[in-house]
Amino acid sequence: MIDGQIHNILSVANVIVDIKERLEKKHGPLKRVSVAAAGRALKTAEGSMTIDISENTLMNDEDINRLELAAVQQAQQKLLSSASMSKDEYYYCVGYSVLHYKLDGEEIGHLLDQTGQTASVDVIATFLPRVVVESLLSALKRAGLEMEALTLEPIAAINVLIPPSMRRLNVALVDIGAGTSDIAITDSNTVVAYGMVPIAGDEITEALSNHYLLDFPLAEQAKRSLSSGSDIVVTDILGFEQIVPSNEVISIIRPAIERLAQSISNEIKRLNGGQSPKAVMVVGGGSLTPTLMKELSTCLELPENRVAIRGLDALTNVTLATEIPSSPELVTPIGIAIAARRAPIHYMSVTVNDKTIRLFELKEMTVSDALLAANVKARQLYGRPGLGMSISVNDNDIIIPGEHGTPSIVRVNGQIASTKDRIADGDCIELHAGKEGRHASATLADVVEGSGTIDVTIDEVPLTLVPEITINGVNQPLETILQDRDKIIIQELHTLATALEKLNRNDLLTTSTFTITLDGKPIAHTVKSVEFMANGTVIGTSYLLKNGDNITSEKKDKLTIGEVINHLGKKLADEITVTFNGETLLIQKQRIAITVNGQQASAKDFIKAGDQLDLITLQADPIRFSDIFTSSDYQLPKNTSGNYQLLRNASPIGFNEPIFGGDALEIIFT
Template identity: 60%
Template sequence: MTKKRCVILSNKLFALDIGTRSVVGIILTEQDGRYHVADLVTIEHKERSMIDGQIHNIVSVAAVISEIKYILEERHGTLKKVSVAAAGRALKTMEGSMTIDIAGTSLFTSEDINRLELAAVQQAQQKLLSSASTTDDYYYCVGYSVLHYKLDGDEIGSLIDQAGRTATAEVIATFLPRVVVESLLSALMRAELEMEALTLEPIAAINVLIPPSMRRLNVALVDIGAGTSDIAITNNNTVVSYGMVPIAGDEITEALSNHYLLDFPVAELAKRSLATEETITVSDILGFEQQAASSEVITIIKPSIEKLASCIAEEIKRLNNSKSPQAVMVVGGGSLTPLLTKELSIRLDLPENRVGIRGLDALSDVTISEGIVSTPALVTPIGIAIAARRAPIHYMSVIVNEKTIRLFELKEMTVGDALLAANIKARQLYGKPGLGMSITLNGGLMTVPGEHGRPSIILLNGKPASTIDFISNGDEIALERGLDGRDASATIRDLIGDYSPIEVTINGREHTILPSIECNGIPVGLDTAVNDRDEIYYSHSTKLNDVLSEIGIENFDPFEVYVNNKSVILENWTPQYIVGNMPVPLDHRLKDGDEVRLGTQTYPSVGEVISSLEKSTLTTASITFNGEPVTMTNIGASILLNGQRVDTSTIVRPGDQLIIQETVQWPFLFSDVFLFIDYSLPKTASTSYQLLRNGEPIGFNDPVYSGDALEIRFGT
């Protein structure tokens, strides 16, 4: 990244990155969204007072912090407050889910969703506390993300205003052990500093390297320090998980130390020079000087590099549902370890250009003062300072049910966050649901649920509040238990609806149609109360065919015939039922006061049946004869009705068998015209005549076609 000389801006911020190998102090200024690194001091621990990112010697760490504070105060004035980060190794992530029954409730509200999410987070917390590897008895929930909402088992984008049988929230929650925070506070107090804000190391690096617009991609960020390698995974527009492996740069330093018999600080300096020097010269613990080519040293420490890469790759896959991400970003001092990115790409099955070291050049809108060396090791300290400015975590104390609770403000804190910290169980947010009933209705099993428990009443400083209301330091929250729901109760009317008798007139006679209801074999009324395991049967159909059957009127069967051995329903000749002045089908539902008349039976001819079937057995020709229009028709088929040959005028009745056999279509002849006209010879006609078609002579057995003009002329 190109260094720029900048004017020191306003809004000075002091931040510390307390790492395993060293402590970095940074002075950051900000104006209009742009950041400037005004000063930076790095001091290594005098002894191994930090192990795997955790403070083990508070006095020693506090001494280093005091030294950094003194140096920076000489340059920038008195420093009273500082922003710090909790080590990524301390973070615990756990998935949780909660499903509730919402059948029969009103539409889902944002308050309902928030209570459901809190219950899912508590389930994750219980899983964490019950895990065998966990000994801490108290955790701060420092954030959670919703993975999925589900309605009736299917994923859905939002539960707002939804209605169904069940609603589910699946979350991934991040927890921080109390001991981590307490040790940080103790070290700062010894250095006469007040914690102004707290952030989390993986969150800090993510915030500066992977903005929200990039988090739709499945990317792993690995911050390799001295004792730990912190990992954060992004996907689907959020940070989905955090993790850590207790192996980092010290593993490589120890390999060098063991092979060449070097004091640890000497081995550390030798390791750092591998990236820039072709040969290294070191003195072992016996005082002998040794010189070796950097390539030879890298070969010696390669097994340790491979071990570090394997541990990081395995943890990335574990956090990423057993698969490799799309890309990996590596930061921190340990990222400069030779061959590390290549070994990571091999173990993650990624191209080498998908695993890259990210330095300060990746930070947009950040400038640094001259004299500060730009290395990947500075990404996390700068990220801590920026994250502390953008999204600081403050302490807050509130009282929940007369008990003082301390919270971390990773965001604007809500009543729900306070209830979570106070370990208020999800079941305490609602009264117990009432007992349900199982009923058999017309042979099918149905459940009548009990009444849902009513939500608890939440009071914030004595006034009604919801779980999403914001809280401030010193607020008092009280929870009044919600009322339990009543046990299920119902009448038959509740189950089947309001079935009133209807009065109808059929063919001039009035009829009353009543519902038929039995409970456990005994006739009952609509207002009869039902009990668990009752068997209920009812019928009250207002369909025309059911009503006709009930009052003993025989329904007209559809007009069915068989054409070439296939059943055919002739709708036009099926008797119709008239309600008012309109024909209706048999499944028409009658209403109170309807008048029904039954139509009369008529029968079609063979020709009408054939026409209704749209069979192409009819040939026609339109001509003129002696100037008058004539239409000639010819059935091009052989027709059998119940085994007998018939013509098109024969009447067809229900159940008849028609066989239609296609025959060869012959053209019309001149002589055929007399079959379709009533023609008599003129009384004064001569014995000589002439047949003409379109003015030309033609014979009696010659063909004629549609459009022809035919005539007979008699001689004089």
């Protein structure tokens, strides 16, 4: 077994059997075992997913879980598509954590019952390579053991040394072993990164071996003797024995110590966004290497008291037997034992559509965890929507959507379940794919609704009007089924002017022109000879007729001053709408004074050809609180006593202060 990977299953199984037999002599039969996987086998990837929720009701648990599942799958795809991964590699997802929820691009605590335009989730997912998992299971099976729980070595060390309450701090944990140095980084209340450098204590041993020509085991023994500070005795491969002062040995291995410190420091900075953490905790047998802590603090530009070796005395809630030494090399093994009990990753087997899937319980496992492990894509949880259709109606583009697909049906042991339902070892999961939505379909009548045949009456003469409708330039009946990219043209025959032409009543469309003088300049004005009414309301010849309209005409030989001014595009008065004591009021303030032939006039007065019309612009005085009484029949309440107060939008206002459209005005008595 090398660097956490089993290279010979049979040999490893024999070692397991040997250990198992020794333990069984002391503790009795053993059937289940907790396993620790090496940190270098663990891979993490972040994923994110955003969906449109503008047409949805409130977000529920199922919607959120499907969103999270899609984000984890995105992380898995990112991992599998990275340049460091080969096509044949497959990684099991062993769990994920939500980093952020976002609503309309802004971070939010949770998405449950939220509504908006878009919902997003960011996750960090952890993965183990299949070869690691399968080889572990095979070795255990040969040894007659069942995997009860799985723990990860760097996570184990973090769990016993840095509890969740400390993880808001930016701290690095380094476990320096023999062949590798495992690194974990905490920040913002979570473990944000894991890493590894492929050098550790053996690097120092090899430096000793090369310099003094020592066999590797003897060099390892000499290295461990350095912590005592006394002279060490070494015997080289030629049989010569010599006594060497420890400070001399340390100077010999200093370049190797510096390389180790620099490698670890570079990886810490890489994992920590290019900068040093606030502090570094070091465990493992390699942490006892002389001057290593000082070199690490120098490389990381940290004070020496911010880089420290942590031994068993740093563990909380742990009782140790008196014969157990307080050594930093025991922190990780004890962490593994504790993690196997406190937060184990339980192993289970389930079937998904008759395919056996192995899962590791970082938490209580759900149907979605099994679907993810079975490589079920998030899009498979819903039937695909049907294809939409794009058409043009009078040069206006219209999109006709396809039908939504139906959700898939999930059954656990034959019972309908949701993706959030918990599962247990041996469960049988069936996924019945949802139906795909039908493609968009519409008839000509569906898109030209309101443009059909109508019946109207004009001066008691009945008339039936039929529009001309073409599809791609060809007349088609209303029952015609539309195709994508069809171009529909509707030639409206429903205006009053067109109807009058159809009735040969063009005489009703005649106009006359007369000239008046406006502010000393002659102006020609066109007057319609006839005024039309539709169901009692004045209309123009461009009025769009509706089925059942009754149109009447009346000769018109006079024109009001207001009509002339409107035609000129001038504004006689400013208008605002307010509420006063709960009553809606339209307040007008005149901005133009009118005279006709030198006499004061109003907009309702008639004007005739040759009249002299003068418009005088009045001072642009704002509309004030006092102006409401020109539009209101407000009466003071009877038997009032005390003071009164004027309010605008619940705030005090003066009698002559300006008011604006939409204001809520009040008079209250105190």
